[in-house]
Amino acid sequence: MRKLFCACFITFCFSLFAQEAEKDLSQDYLAKSSMPVNAVAWTRDGKYFATSWNNSIILWNAGSNTIAAVYSNSVAESSNPMANVISLQFTSDGRYMLSLRDDNTILIHGVGSNTDTTLISGTGEAMRGAVYAGDYRVVLPLDGKSLYESFRLAETGQYIIEEKFSLDENPWALSASPSGKLLLLTMENGDVKLIDSNSWTEISSFKRYTLSRIKPKFASDSVHFLAAENPNTLSVSSITDENYFYTIEEPSGFSYAAEFSSDALKVVAGLNSGKVKIFDIETGAEEKSFQLMYGDSAKSLAFSPDDKYVIIGTEKGYIYRWVLNGEDFVPENDDDDNKLQNALLLGVGYGRLNSEYYIGNLSIDVGYRNYFRIPFYWGIGGSFGVGLPGSEFPYTYYEDRETLSAPNIYTLSGGAVVGLVYYNTTYNFQVFSEAGLGVNGRMLYNNSFTHAHRSKLYVGSYGEMLVGAQWKWFRVSGGIQYDSNLHWLSKFSLGVAIPTKSFKNKKQK
Secondary structure: OHHHHHHHHHHHHHHHHHHHHHHHHHHHEEEEOOOOOOOEEEOOOOOEEEEEEOOEEEEEEOOOOEEEEEEEOOOOOOOOOOOOEEEEEEOOOOOEEEEEEOOOEEEEEEOOEEEEEEEEEOOOOOOOOOEEOOOOEEEEOOOOOOEEEEEEOOOOOOEEEEEEEOOOOOEEEEEEOOOOOEEEEEEOOOEEEEEEOOOOEEEEEEEOEOOOOOOOEEOOOOOEEEEEEEOOEEEEEEOOOOOOEEEEEOOOOEEEEEEEOOOOOEEEEEEOOOEEEEEEOOOOOEEEEEEOOOOOOEEEEEEOOOOOEEEEEEOOOEEEEEEOOOOOOOOOOOOHHHOOOOEEEEEEEEEOOOOOOEEEEEEEEEEEEEEEEOOEEEEEEEEEEEEEEOOOOOOOOEEOOEEOOOOEEEEEEEEEEEEEEEEEOOOOEEEEEEEEEEEEEEEEEOOOOOOOOEOOOEEEEEEEEEEEEEEOOEEEEEEEEEEOOOEEEEEEEEEEEEEHHHHOOOOOO
């Protein structure tokens, strides 16, 4: 009876553990490929991440976990549609994506354009690594041994390729510092060479372990690099100080993938046990752990630029988004990137006044626009202004035998608008027209501390018709206004529109 009870208890506990593990995996699970996911990468602004997918590449919207584009290997008659992607990297501005494939070719895709694609074919032994060294400059072992530099001509779009660094054996891995000035070149035998890519000279060399298949990588600070020391040890070393040496130990052993966090303070690594762990570099202590399905292992890893997420690609083809803040990931709306953002308006305005003395009214304008149903929108706004004198005030005022200063005119207004807008998503440009109603007030005040005097408050109402344009944050508008006191007036405004999304963090559950 006791044995039966123990067996039931163990079975119950295991089922709970299995349910919890399944829940955790399903929370972070994105997709399943039929082939290993050998490569993942983020854009530097965090807007997109890319993953290898069967014999193609998927570009994901990071805010919603939805597919933004699929890049096929079939781009030319000479390309192999069945080739597997080995590595991925974006340019710093996120405009181009470099992919290395196992058929000895490289594809350079224009992000957002499936037609802007360039194929570079190797001329010798298989290429094992290719990287962006700075913006638009590609370093690759074109013939399988020597390093070549390739760059794109702005006018023609052609790639010029030149041999820069000769080698006696086939490189196994390449890593570039963010600026592209320094390269880490790794051989199959574990020799790691530090190369200046401006002068193309070898600065120093190191010996590292390669059988774990973890490739030496630069950190974001361009000083530290990550590599394997042995099957159970990762090391974080400095290229400027040979005594700077942190180690991370793991009894189960490391395999395939290890990457720095964006702040270069942590390392995420795949283990032989099927786990993915995050370690603190200085202490070597484990901070977080993610258990993959039984028999699976991490093939590729990448921290998000804000270090809140890790993308995991596995041997069995699973793609996970590991949320590190302990809260569920709540996707943004799929169309967030293709619609107008509600905005706070700030600007400087000018309005004509019907007066021989005041040439106009200079104002500070504030407002809010809500694009609730494109092309329609509504908004509110207000302004505070001061009249600009254009001549001598026609009257002279005295008090206690002193001449008082000429009075200024101060205005205050507020109202609501409705409008129509045309928005071009490609150029982030809009043209709009709007109609508004509101109330205003005007008062004369002579700005004297000793003999302050003001007129009565003139309260009125107004209606206006405005047209304008906005490019990104910059906004300009103009039109006519009918004031119940001053009749027909002109109005002009120049300012900025700040998306309200900029003032709040991503929504969390």
